[in-house]
Amino acid sequence: MLKVVSSTSMNSQCIIILCFFLTFSVNIHPVTSVAASLFDPINVEYKDSLYSPELNLSVRIYLPNNATENQKLPLLVYYHGGGFFIEYQFSPPSSNDFLSVLVLEANVIVVTVAYRLAKVCTLPCAYDDSWTALQWVASHLNRDGPEDWLNQHADFQRVFLSGDSAGANIAHQMALKLGTQETVKGFNVSGLILSHPYFWGKDPISGEITGTLYRQILRFGWVIACPNCELDDPWINPATDPNLARVATPRLQVFLSELDIWRIRGSYYAQKLKQSGWSGYQEVIEFKGEGHAFHLKNITSRNSTLLRYRMANFINRDWSDASIQSK
Template structure:
């Protein structure tokens, strides 16, 4: 008699798209995020210098934001307000991950600001423009506190709505720009956006600029990621990813902009391109760009205590307190 033959059948679904080390999409529609999935809770521990808590800003979409407040804030003290949008290629990370929680905690402590870190729905479950629409809803929720009668007491009591800053890194930098454009066209009563900070912003384009032509595989990866996050896009010159092509580009709704880039980052030249074109667009304001030598994309999140990260932190803090620095 013949012995039976047992064959091992793999239960691993077949891969459709592999964006390692970020995420993998399988042909059955399932998504495996390879990073940015850990969650750290907020804290009101009296022994730490920055308190944090999570607040729902959209019941309909079940979306929350994480608020940060320096512990020693006086009961009626008003602080500059930072609204932050996290990065992750529109596909990974949240405001509640250790990476962003730790970064915002440090930034709030050093800058002495109150901050709102906005969550938004991500691709591929929710393609662009949902991330923009969610972020705008988050910004509108923040603005609903401008008269001191919103649903969140921290914002009612401590946010200075005459000194609001928008900031974000990578995809969050892209979102930050889009929020500034929308705000420029549809301002909130009682809210003045004083400036925005674009940290290694995720901008792109069909034609290569600078050193991009030397990085064919990386270019293909960036283009594929954009088309994946936004399947209905007109391409890499879509104004959502190449803001220079936007007829409303000059309508950035603030008068101060800080662009931060890394010398070794593939997106470096796009940051410079943004800087140069906004200066000559007819937009009336002050824009500054700072390049970190020998550093790659979002290095400050990976190496928060290195010298260049600390220098970047000081640049951002100084940007928030520009009026004080001038006195």
């Protein structure tokens, strides 16, 4: 049974969330250029490439610099978090350091996506931009796309979608869109990796906070990102989506944290996906004593290192093993 987080912890988180939305709904100034990692690892190369020139939106591509010519590596498409309001894939504090280290540890090529934030354009803009970026990535399937690194090194038989917080929400929506509304011919997702996914709902589920004020604060954050939505919209509450079973991936990995206010919703998502008729493999990993997106705040910590290890193992696992597929 999942442990209920203390009310003191919830109070602190809700106050932080309220201050966050009040602050960042007033003014946001994007950071235009930051190195791929504050640690500046010498073994990782990166470049930025426009995927939407008309909106001036880019992806950042990370590549191990020991990749040999035409060596094919697993491809991880990553969406950053920030509640749809803050963070750019080029700005600290963000996933830059984490991804730079993951590139080396998992020996993968990573594409991280910039999308319009809610201050500039409310939802579904972030989803639309993320889908455009995914189509741009898929344009390299025949090795004739605009970006040489993807043409030469991306293994399109091993594509993974991932993200943290709101980025995990986006990654889910992209996998769902691949299975429902639109398809990219020949582009298949081997796995979906969600870190501390940002999901919620109108009514509390078992173990979730019930205080009216707390839930109003969390609702406020969502409706200013998506003014025409409520908390049972499938964008924030995928359990209400009649197409949930059509998530286009055979494998799911979810990371949760004991002290995260959204922890129970992340577990509930995995449970409802399994109950929907989706027949894939899933694993849910919870870290004790940690909070929301802890792995981005201190990438050298034991648990952040362990989380990266579990991600790398999931990406590089031999999925032909029948004993794994049957779980």
